[in-house]
Amino acid sequence: MLKNKRIGFIGGGxxxxxxxxxxxxxxxxxxxxxxxxxxxxxxxxxxxGSFAIATASxxxxxxxxxxxxxxxxxxxxxAGVLDKIAPLVDKTxxxxxxxxxxxxxxxxxKLKEVPIIRVMPNTPVAVGEGMAAMxxxxxxxxxxxxxxxxxxxxxxxxxxxxxxxxxxxxxxSGSGPAxxxxxxxxxxxxxxxxxxxxxxxxxxxxxxxxxxxxxxxETNEHPAVLRDKVTSPGGTTIAGVHVLExxxxxxxxxxxxxxxxxxxxEMGKK
Numbered sequence: 292m293l294k295n296k297r298i299g300f301i302g303g304g305x306x307x308x309x310x311x312x313x314x315x316x317x318x319x320x321x322x323x324x325x326x327x328x329x330x331x332x333x334x335x336x337x338x339x340g341s342f343a344i345a346t347a348s349x350x351x352x353x354x355x356x357x358x359x360x361x362x363x364x365x366x367x368x369x370a371g372v373l374d375k376i377a378p379l380v381d382k383t384x385x386x387x388x389x390x391x392x393x394x395x396x397x398x399x400x401k402l403k404e405v406p407i408i409r410v411m412p413n414t415p416v417a418v419g420e421g422m423a424a425m426x427x428x429x430x431x432x433x434x435x436x437x438x439x440x441x442x443x444x445x446x447x448x449x450x451x452x453x454x455x456x457x458x459x460x461x462x463x464s465g466s467g468p469a470x471x472x473x474x475x476x477x478x479x480x481x482x483x484x485x486x487x488x489x490x491x492x493x494x495x496x497x498x499x500x501x502x503x504x505x506x507x508x509e510t511n512e513h514p515a516v517l518r519d520k521v522t523s524p525g526g527t528t529i530a531g532v533h534v535l536e537x538x539x540x541x542x543x544x545x546x547x548x549x550x551x552x553x554x555x556x557e558m559g560k561k
Contacts, residue, residue, distance in 0.1 A: 292438035293319045299357030301350050301372055302364035303329030303338050306389055309416040310361065311342055313445035316419075319438075328353040354379040359438070362388040369393050373401040380405055385435050391461065392559045395428040395454055406431040408439050411460045412446075414468050421447030422464040426454035448508075458559065462552030470547060475500060 298320060300307040307327060314320060325344040329335050335346035347353050354360060354376045364372055369390045380386065380402050387408045388398055398407050407428035415421045423443040427436055436451065443449040452460060475496045482492025507514055522528045535541070 292441055293324075293359070296320065296358040296438070297324050297326065297356060298359045298361070299353040300325075300327045300361045300363050301353060301376070302362065303327045303331070303334045303346070304363060305414075305417060306412065307361065307363040308338065308341075309421070309446055310363070310442060311338070311344065313416070313419065314442055315342060317441075317445035319441060319445060326353045326357055350375060351379055357384070359385045359387065362386065362390060364390060366390045366392050369397075373398065377401045382406075382430075385431070385439065387439055391465070392555065394559065395426065399428055399430075404430055406435045408436055409454060409457065410439070410443065411457055411465050412443060413464050416443075416446040419446050422467075423447065423449045424452045424457065424460040424464065425449060426452055426457060458552050458555040459548075461555040462548045462550075465555075466548075466551040470544065471500060 293314075298314070300311070307329075311325060311327070314325070315322060322343040323345070325342070327335065327338050327344060327346050328348065328350040329338075329346070330348070332348065335348065338344060339346045350372065360376075360380070362369065362372060369388070382404050385406050385408065386398065386402055387410060389410050389412055391411065393409070395407055395409050398409070399405070405428075408425055408431050409428070410423050410425040412421050412423035416423070421443070423446075425436065425439065425443070440449050440451070475493065478496035478499070479489065479492035482495060483489055487495070503517075506512075506517055510517070518532070522532060
């Protein structure tokens with residue numbers, strides 16, 4: 292799908308680096324087909340040295356030389372980027388934005404009739420276990436979106452949603468790694484409390500969450516069914532689950548997602 296395509300990145304930060312690594316590890320394109328722009332020469336030197344890809348300090352130089360353009364910059368600078376690249380982007384280019392809170396309408400207002408795909412990935416793309424949701428603009432087709440889905444599949448999993456679901460995606464999977472880190476930290480504290488070393492507690496907690504998540508994804512069973520399989524009558528697990536329910540952990544997680552979703556809505560209106 293991307294075999295003969297040239298791919299460009301405006302913004303060479305952690306997200307771009309993760310995507311480049313995934314693309315190359317999955318053999319979607321060759322290093323010679325990738326170009327990156329960033330304001331930091333040090334960053335460009337690092338990316339060039341790490342991946343043997345072409346770099347440029349001039350973003351307009353990147354735009355004129357690619358078929359697929361990823362906007363991997365912070366939301367607060369996207370307006371300036373669009374102003375600079377808009378005259379050079381034609382209708383045959385696919386533009387992919389990962390700028391949180393920046394709507395397709397905002398992008399489309401500058402990039403007339405250009406196929407635009409908005410994506411909300413999360414930080415575990417850095418270790419190849421990310422979750423990304425993508426929404427297609429008015430002029431983006433399945434032919435446009437399939438290769439972009441392949442890119443994000445190279446660093447985890449990807450689903451397609453309507454754009455009006457993006458705030459909910461942000462609240463759940465976008466902010467979700469932070470919730471998981473809080474759980475791991477709390478569980479490791481618990482391990483220390485009952486006599487385990489900190490290092491052992493962190494490993495036990497992190498691997499347990501990783502294994503549980505993998506069971507959900509690979510068995511396709513409902514989490515409640517899997518929970519019941521490990522919860523013996525009168526046993527240790529049900530005693531622990533009972534305390535979680537008493538303390539409102541389930542409700543707290545639901546409220547956290549709702550709060551993050553609402554905040555994403557507020558930020559998108561600014």
